[in-house]
Amino acid sequence: MKHNTKTRARFAHLYSRYGEAALMGALVLAATRFGSAQTTAQSSVQPENQTVAEVTLPDSPGFTVSGPSAPAPVSIGASSSLFTNEELEDMQTTTLAPTHKTGHVAGVHDKYINPGDVAPHLTVFDKVILGVKHTVLPISATGWVLAASYEQITNSSPNYGQTFKGFSQRLGASAARGVSEGVFSDSVLASVLKEDPRYYRLGKGKNPFKRIGYAATRTLFTRTDGGASTVNFSLLGGNLAGAAMTQAYYPAINRGFGEVAETFAGSVAGSAFGFVMAEFLPDYFHGFHRNQQ
Secondary structure (H helix, E strand, C coil): CHHHHHHHHHHHHHHHHHCHHHHHHHHHHHHHHHHHHHHHHHHCCCCCCCCEEEEECCCCCCCEEEEECCCCCCCCCCCCCCCCHHHHHHHHCCCECCCCCCCCECCCCCCEECCCCECCCCCHHHHHHHHHHHCCCHHHHHHHHHHHHHHHHHCCCCCCCCCHHHHHHHHHHHHHHHHHHHHHHHHHHHHHHCECCCEECCCCCCCHHHHHHHHHHCCCEEEECCCCEEECHHHHHHHHHHHHHHHHCCCHHHCCHHHHHHHHHHHHHHHHHHHHHHHHHHHHHHHHHHHHC
């Protein structure tokens, strides 16, 4: 109240002494100062969530996370991670989106990732579904048939005989072994050990021998969920578990430590062959489809 009284008295004094022109000048000056104060106050307040930053995730090249208050862009090496486990977990729950440099977004249950595809983070549930889904894919069933056919031709373990019934039993055993190995590797151990169970193709344009070597060695090496290079414990452990389970349904003659070791070695070799097929077959089918157009 005192401030208002003083203000009115000042305007009255100005009006009585200098007239209307002075009073108008004072009003303009006051309005100018008030507007300047408002502008300064507004510029000091930043709108919430104004800045959206992008950060390259450590597990799949070209994949980005966008969201409010995201950290500044960080470059992650292929064999190291600058993120803590808590930060990685936060990223996995953040909305994910590809940048303009990325291509097709792969599904969370896709086992094989093509060059240029965006590979999303996998939760434990995603890995469980991926492992189960992969066991019933045509490429997996083809592997069962090839394995049973080789065993039938060479009359090797499991020794069911070389009759049609023996081949049927070998095919059933091959399917059981393949399913158990896939579930243990991709669904169980990859979740427990936090490893990425997917295969990333090098694709066309690379040296074919380099692609073969890369594909075959993916049975021994893979990446963690954080993008670091690691021994493929999940695949090796899954194949070992599947080989051990054959003792429950293989003939008595094919039971024992030596037989388990032989089955394990055969399974690892079969996994390497499967990765080589996954590396090159898409090239053939893409070319075949293009020639048909």
